[in-house]
Amino acid sequence: MISKTTIDQVYETARLEEVIGDFVQLKKSGSNFKGLSPFTDERTPSFMVSPVKQIWKDFSSGKGGNVVAFLMEHEHFTYPEAIKYLAKKYNIEVEETEQSNEEKEQANELESMYLVSEYASSYFQDILWKTELGKAIGLSYFKERGFTEDIIQKFGLGYCLDQWDGFTMDALDKGYQLDYLEKTGLTIVKEDSNNPNSPKKFDRFKGRVMFPIHSLSGRVLGFGGRILTNDKKAAKYLNSPESEIYHKSKVLYGIYYAKQAIAKEDNCYLVEGYTDVIQFYQRGIHNVVSSSGTALTPEQIRLVNRLTKNITVLFDGDAAGLRASLRGIDLILEQGMNVRICTFPEGEDPDSFAKNNELEDVEQYLKDNSKDFIRFKASLLVKEASDDPIKRADTVRDIVNSISKIPDRIKKEIYVQECAQIMNISEGVLFSTLAQIGKRDQADAIKKEKQEQKAFDVVRSEPVGEKVDVQYELERKIIESLLLYGNRKEEFEDLVLKENESGDLVLEPESLEIKVYEKVYLDLQEDEIELANPTFRDVYYKLIAALNENEDFKVSDFIAVLEQELGNEVSSILMEEERYSLHNWERKDIYPKEKGSVIAQLVSETILTLRCFLIKKRMQALQNETEDAKEDKDNKEILEEIMNYLQLNKLLNQKLNRVLS
Template sequence: MISKTTIDQVFETARLEEVIGDFVQLKKSGSNFKGLSPFTDERTPSFMVSPVKQIWKDFSSGKGGNVVAFLMEHEHFSYPEAIKYLAKKYNIEVEETQRTDEQKQEANERESMYLVSEFAQKHFAEMLWETELGKAIGLTYFKERGFNHDTIKKFGLGYCLDQWDGFTKSALDQGYKLEYLEKTGLTIVKENPQNANDPKKFDRFKARVMFPIHSMSGRVLGFGGRILKNDKKAAKYQNSPESEIYHKSKVLYGIYYAKQAIAKEDNCFLVEGYTDVIQFHQRGIENVVSSSGTALTPEQIRLINRLTKNITVLFDGDAAGLRASLRGIDLILEQGMNVKVCSFPEGEDPDSFAKNNELEEIESYLSENAKDFIQFKANLLAKEAANDPIKRADTVRDIVNSISKIPDGIKREIYIQECAGIMNVSEGVLFSTLAQITKKGRSEAAKSNEPEQKAFEVVKNEATVEKVDVQYELERKIIEILLLYGGETEEFEDLELKESEEGDLILEPISIEAKVFEKIFLDLQDDEIELANDNFRKIYYKLIEALNQTEEFKLSGFLASQDQDIVSEISSIMMEEEKYILHNWERKDIFPKDKKLGVAQLTSETILTLRCFLIKKRMLALQDGTKESTADHRETLEEIMNYLHLNKLLNKKLNRVLS
């Protein structure tokens, strides 16, 4: 268990905008920050971060919370793991009791798989540095590749000994379960015909140098292993299989080490292999990632998209590889990103080029040779088409097809103009071709989304109007007022029910000074009103208790001690109005009134409106009761009339006219 002192220090020190900034490119928006949602595929920012409130809200997915909630949602951390991650980031010493074997067993499956992967990375690194075979084979290989000791340690590189089950035995001896060793793919388990209770166990990465694959937050998800022996039957590179924690299509090698540099440089270099990334990083170019030998996927591109809109794809001089990689460019364009392409001289790849040149030379080469994708593709395909008119026409169509992937209309037009100049074709023809491709794409998309309709079936379009839950909205507003202004002292105009000289009930205004939370609590208590929504009721009592115990209420401190479901609910309430900032009303000369100007009025009107709603609800219930029974209803009718009169007085106070 992590001590409360550590948890409090973490929440006190951690800055939400800094932590989220490691995963999402944030831009200033008034007093807040905004960015693209890390949870959905979007092109218009709907993700808001409030440094003042230290909470975030993703309006596209509905998720929200504090700094720990973000890490739990985005990185699938458990609560303790999120605290440890933040403690490590801010150099805070974690006070905790030792995990027992029983606690290890109780850890959920996903967490157990992370723990096994973490152990594996440390084990392989230990074998590399502390065994004779590791140093003679693994370390020698890395040094031959040009990696220095600091780089090897930074990337957590290692070696799996040439033993059938050396790693597996070590993990089992340390108390890790075979079930999770198999699920992470670190151990291959096969049936034993001689003994069903003792299956055969093999290390998947036997005799390979190891490249740990990290998530954006630095968790070990899986491994890539390169064999060093000349074995024709074995694959040169082997990756961890797909698992609960490792999905090849959603991971980029090196993203953990590159994310800050990508955001800072506002550009990401995309290469093919592990050693390309490491070699560039060692030379001083850190904004580089790899798709780890797999075909580029939309999920991988979206990882980069959170940090920058600019990608520079680096190819080696292999012509066949160039053509195959062009397909990835179209995927990048579809995500609305800017693409540049740079190829190295024939016989060179990013690894060898970085190894054989100094930083200044590499930077100069990239700057001079990185071309816009349209120039690169046109030049490459034009060489192949040469004097063949049919091939040339196909080349033009291929380029226009790539341009059609770009979501931005202005960019599409500029690229069409550029293509016309390079390929010596009129803009009119290219625009016409673009229109045909776009129309065909829309038509196919419409067909695939069109629901199947039976013959002669009549489809009735009914306008559905979502009914507003008045009580829910009012209770939500009460929680919002408590969160924003609960500890403030205000001058309230209260109402006292009195009997006039004529014997009529009247509401007489009186002025009182009180804290907002005291006013709300006493009003609801006087009317014996209990919040109907379970979440709001839970939050309400926790807030009243917190506001009553402290002179200075801090939202971040309050959230630190709450369950994640409460944190999420509070974030939704607190950030609700922030979404209107996304619309930039000020640009349209619309200036919303600051509700803080009338806290007392807002509080009183919300409570009065809730009273009126509950009175009306009670009257309707009494009326329904008179219909169901034939008994004498004079007392009930008198009660209804009293409620009706009180409702009229309250609505008069609210300046509302009743029919």
């Protein structure tokens, strides 16, 4: 267990915007930050971070909370893992008590797989640096590739001995379970017909140099292994198989080391292999990642899209099937990203070019030779088509197909104009082809529109708009007031119900200086009002207790001790108004009244409105009771109660300056 002292220090030190900034590109928006949701596929930013409140809210998925909640949602950390991650980031020493055997057994399956992968990474590194075979074979290979010892250690490169079960037996001796070794793909298990109770176990990466593959937060998800022998039957590169923690389509090699540089440079270089990434990084270009030899996927693109809108794809000078590779880039265009292409001189690849040239030369080459994707593709395919009419026709369709993927209509038109010049063809023909290619999408859109119109025809007689749950909104406003102003002392004009000389009930004002949370609690207690929404009710009682116990109440501390569901709800309440707030009014000499300047009025009106609502609700129930009653039943008492409620409702609405019909 992690000590409370460590947890408190982590919460005090960690800055939400810094932590989330490692995963999402954030841009200033008034006093807050905005970015694309890391949980859904969106093009308009709806993810908000409040440095002042130290909370975040993702309006597209509904998730929200504090810094720990973000790591638990995004990285699927447990609470202790999130605390440890933050402690490591901010160089905080973790005080931890010894875990019992029972607590160790309670670790979930995912965590067990992560632990096995972390151990494997350490094991392969130890073999590389501390054994004679590791140094002679693995370390020598990496040094021959031009990697320095510092860079080898930084990327956690290692070596798996050329033995059938060296790693597996060592892991089993250390207490790691065979089940998790198999699930992570580190060990291959096969049944032994001669001994069914003792299956055969083999190291998957036997005799390979190892490249650990990290998540965005730095956890080891899987491995890539390169064979060093000339065995034609064995694959040159071998990756970990798909598992609960490793999904190839959702991971980019090097993203953990590149994320900050990508956001800073506002550009990401995409290469093909592990060594391309490492060589570029060693040369001084850190905003580089690799798809690890697999076809680029939408999930991988979205991973980059969170950090930057710009991506530059680097191809070998003699890359075979360049045209086929270009088709995969259409996926990037679909995400609304800006794509550039850079090819290296014949015989060179990113690895060799970075190795053989100085940083300034590499940077200059990338700057001079990176071309816009559409222009690059048009020039390349036109050159290939030459004077062959059929090839030229195919080329037109291919290029326009790429243009059709771009969601921005203005960009589409500009590219059509440029491509018309490059291909020496009229813009009309290209626009016509663009329309033909998009015909299927348009048909789908029309079909969808008809379905929506049909649904509208069915329900158009119904009132437009969703009915507002008044009680829900009022209870939500009470929670918001407590969160924002609960500990502030304000002067309230309280209403006391008194009988005047004529015997009528009237409300007489009395001034009272009291804290907001005390005012809310006393008013609700006096009327025996309990919040109807179970979530609000739970948050309300916890809030009142926290405000009563802590003179220096902080929202961030309060969220830290809430269950995840309640923390999410609190974040939603606090960030809802921030989502639509406008800033810099003063520049136009407009000075709106701040909500904080009328707290007493806001709180009083909210409670009064809730009381009026509940009174009307009670009167309706009483009215229904009289209508349902038998004719011989005396309804006199019920009618008197209704009249009393009507009188009280009239008085409360007078205080709210409302006119009743």
